Amino acid sequence: MATLEIKDLHVSVLTEEAPKGILHGVDLTLRAGQTHAIMGPNGSGKSTLAYAIAGHPRYEVTSGQVLLDGEDVLAMSVDERARAGMFLAMQYPVEVPGVSMSNFLRSAATAVRGEAPKLRTWVKEVKGAMSDLDINESFAERSVNEGFSGGEKKRHEILQLSLLRPRIAVLDETDSGLDVDALRVVADGVNRFRSENSDSGVLLITHYSRILRHIDPDTVHVFAGGRIMESGGPELAHELEEHGYERFAPKQEVGAR
Amino acid sequence: MTVTESQPGGPELVSHSHGTGALLASRGLRFTSYDVDAFEVPTGREEEWRFTPLRRLRDLHKSAVATGEAGVSIDAPHEVKVETVGRGDPRLGDGGVPADRVAAQAWSSFSEATLLTVPAEQRPDGPVTVTVTGPGRDEVAFGHLQVRLEQFAEAVVVIDHRGSGSYAENVELVLGDGARLTVVGVQDWAGDAVHVAAQYARLGRDAVLRATAVSLGGNLVRQSPTVTFAQPGGDAELLGLYFADDGQHLEHRLLVDHAVPHCKSNVIYKGALQGENAHSVWIGDVLIQAAAEGTDTFELNRNLLLTDGARADSVPNLEIETGEIAGAGHASTTGRFDDEQLFYLRSRGIPEDQARRLVVRGFFGEILQRIAVPAVRERLEAAIEAELEAVGA
Numbered sequence: 001m002a003t004l005e006i007k008d009l010h011v012s013v014l015t016e017e018a019p020k021g022i023l024h025g026v027d028l029t030l031r032a033g034q035t036h037a038i039m040g041p042n043g044s045g046k047s048t049l050a051y052a053i054a055g056h057p058r059y060e061v062t063s064g065q066v067l068l069d070g071e072d073v074l075a076m077s078v079d080e081r082a083r084a085g086m087f088l089a090m091q092y093p094v095e096v097p098g099v100s101m102s103n104f105l106r107s108a109a110t111a112v113r114g115e116a117p118k119l120r121t122w123v124k125e126v127k128g129a130m131s132d133l134d135i136n137e138s139f140a141e142r143s144v145n146e147g148f149s150g151g152e153k154k155r156h157e158i159l160q161l162s163l164l165r166p167r168i169a170v171l172d173e174t175d176s177g178l179d180v181d182a183l184r185v186v187a188d189g190v191n192r193f194r195s196e197n198s199d200s201g202v203l204l205i206t207h208y209s210r211i212l213r214h215i216d217p218d219t220v221h222v223f224a225g226g227r228i229m230e231s232g233g234p235e236l237a238h239e240l241e242e243h244g245y246e247r248f249a250p251k252q253e254v255g256a257r
Numbered sequence: 258m259t260v261t262e263s264q265p266g267g268p269e270l271v272s273h274s275h276g277t278g279a280l281l282a283s284r285g286l287r288f289t290s291y292d293v294d295a296f297e298v299p300t301g302r303e304e305e306w307r308f309t310p311l312r313r314l315r316d317l318h319k320s321a322v323a324t325g326e327a328g329v330s331i332d333a334p335h336e337v338k339v340e341t342v343g344r345g346d347p348r349l350g351d352g353g354v355p356a357d358r359v360a361a362q363a364w365s366s367f368s369e370a371t372l373l374t375v376p377a378e379q380r381p382d383g384p385v386t387v388t389v390t391g392p393g394r395d396e397v398a399f400g401h402l403q404v405r406l407e408q409f410a411e412a413v414v415v416i417d418h419r420g421s422g423s424y425a426e427n428v429e430l431v432l433g434d435g436a437r438l439t440v441v442g443v444q445d446w447a448g449d450a451v452h453v454a455a456q457y458a459r460l461g462r463d464a465v466l467r468a469t470a471v472s473l474g475g476n477l478v479r480q481s482p483t484v485t486f487a488q489p490g491g492d493a494e495l496l497g498l499y500f501a502d503d504g505q506h507l508e509h510r511l512l513v514d515h516a517v518p519h520c521k522s523n524v525i526y527k528g529a530l531q532g533e534n535a536h537s538v539w540i541g542d543v544l545i546q547a548a549a550e551g552t553d554t555f556e557l558n559r560n561l562l563l564t565d566g567a568r569a570d571s572v573p574n575l576e577i578e579t580g581e582i583a584g585a586g587h588a589s590t591t592g593r594f595d596d597e598q599l600f601y602l603r604s605r606g607i608p609e610d611q612a613r614r615l616v617v618r619g620f621f622g623e624i625l626q627r628i629a630v631p632a633v634r635e636r637l638e639a640a641i642e643a644e645l646e647a648v649g650a
Contacts, residue, residue: 078603
């Protein structure tokens with residue numbers, strides 16, 4: 001049973017000049033089987049939280065803790081975090097020219113599962129997962145994310161989610177830039193993951209409440225000014241949809257990006 | 258990181274050069290001679306020598322004399338005629354004439370040349386392998402090789418360099434009308450080796466050349482391939498792949514001379530550099546002469562700097578004397594290892610060393626995909642693998 005605990009997390013982004021504080025004390029506990037949504041306006045620090053949890057080198061944790069079942073995630077390297085069961089579906093998946101999707105997926109699955117999947121079952125598994133997400137088989141031989149449309153990239157993030165079966169999945173604006181059909185495919189993929197992996201937790205970071213019509217969260221957190229301003233049930237998302245984020249804008253942050 | 262792309266195709270005359278802005282006209286109509294003394298001893302200030310560390314050339318550019326011999330062994334299908342000929346053989350020089358002092362030195366100094374002929378309309382079953390073994394540590398040797406494909410002949414030739422010592426050579430590739438030659442040169446030298454080579458490819462009507470240069474080993478390797486289209490319809494693809502480690506100097510200087518109409522050339526060189534004072538030099542000169550209407554050419558050089566302390570010089574030059582061309586362009590980029598790619602792969606659990614390998618392999622993938630001969634491709638994949646292993650990437 002997976003539990004992710006984020007305790008008083010402070011994070012700075014490293015810029016050309018001085019490090020800039022983005023997160024100012026984030027507390028959150030995500031338990032197995034739960035789905036939490038983090039909603040917030042642009043520049044509130046949502047993506048910083050996602051990258052900091054995954055260990056992106058541009059982000060520096062200045063204080064606080066991230067624990068996965070009591071294990072210190074921040075002490076782990078980027079790849080160790082993934083092997084411990086963390087997954088980040090990225091807002092902007094990276095293109096890796098010359099590395100085929102199939103090679104990439106198999107390398108990742110081998111690393112996360114601790115052994116190479118048996119070829120015969122693996123091929124079947126990948127084909128099935130691709131077909132669930134309406135991904136054409138020809139993508140397996142294309143370079144990772146290279147020349148993919150925004151929607152294709154997001155589908156491939158969810159494809160990785162379904163094959164790597166993490167214990168904690170952080171989805172960073174997986175819904176942004178998707179048309180209605182693609183949103184449904186991606187949301188179905190997330191729901192399938194949730195039902196097939198009841199021991200896993202999902203942290204869904206989004207700017208819009210639209211995706212929450214397809215994916216029911218247990219808890220909604222409103223994020224602004226680098227911290228959680230309010231937490232509540234799904235009804236909080238409805239309120240945000242109607243009234244926007246104004247109520248939560250911290251005064252000193254007004255006008256910040 | 259610099260990126261330059263250009264697609265001149267207008268009616269005006271275009272001269273497009275990076276780096277020093279050296280005049281290309283002198284490259285196309287450059288001075289050539291078999292006579293060593295017709296060339297001044299380079300000082301390092303000359304355009305064609307300014308990147309080369311002359312003090313590491315072991316006097317090849319001055320008046321080095323042979324102290325040993327390189328071993329040459331040939332493994333060829335029966336259709337291929339293999340000869341060892343003396344200096345006076347009239348066929349020598351059909352490919353081209355030396356354009357610098359070291360090439361002239363090598364031409365004046367070899368005692369016997371190896372000559373491989375594929376008779377007209379023959380297509381040998383399997384590749385020809387030429388293995389050249391250096392003369393040994395602190396020894397100097399000169400060599401000469403000519404590969405001749407008669408009309409409509411087709412062949413795959415792998416030229417493998419290994420061993421120690423200093424070796425200067427001329428390699429001529431003479432393609433008859435409609436001939437198709439795939440040639441792969443592998444520089445897999447020991448760490449002490451100094452190798453200076455000039456290759457001259459001369460293409461007959463509708464001849465097709467697929468050349469790949471792979472430079473991995475050696476202390477200093479300098480290669481100067483020249484492609485000359487003797488008749489219309491020629492098609493040359495020059496691929497290069499190099500991996501420079503600590504203190505290595507790997508230099509490629511290409512000249513593609515479009516002197517006749519309707520020929521095609523495509524150049525793709527990619528290099529990875531790692532370690533202190535790893536240095537690569539790529540000079541790509543393409544000249545489209547006034548008569549060369551309908552020319553289609555593109556050249557590309559990409560360098561991947563894996564660590565600090567490595568240096569890649571890249572100078573594409575394109576000179577166009579006619580507007581009546583199908584296309585001409587070039588691109589050159591030199592960039593650091595992409596941390597975002599590394600992060601992405603690692604975020605999926607792939608350990609750092611393996612992720613780096615995937616990225617480097619991917620970088621070279623574009624070249625490997627174009628190598629049509631599976632045995633050659635596998636050989637190169639294995640070589641890259643060994644290189645990555647050796648540097649602990």
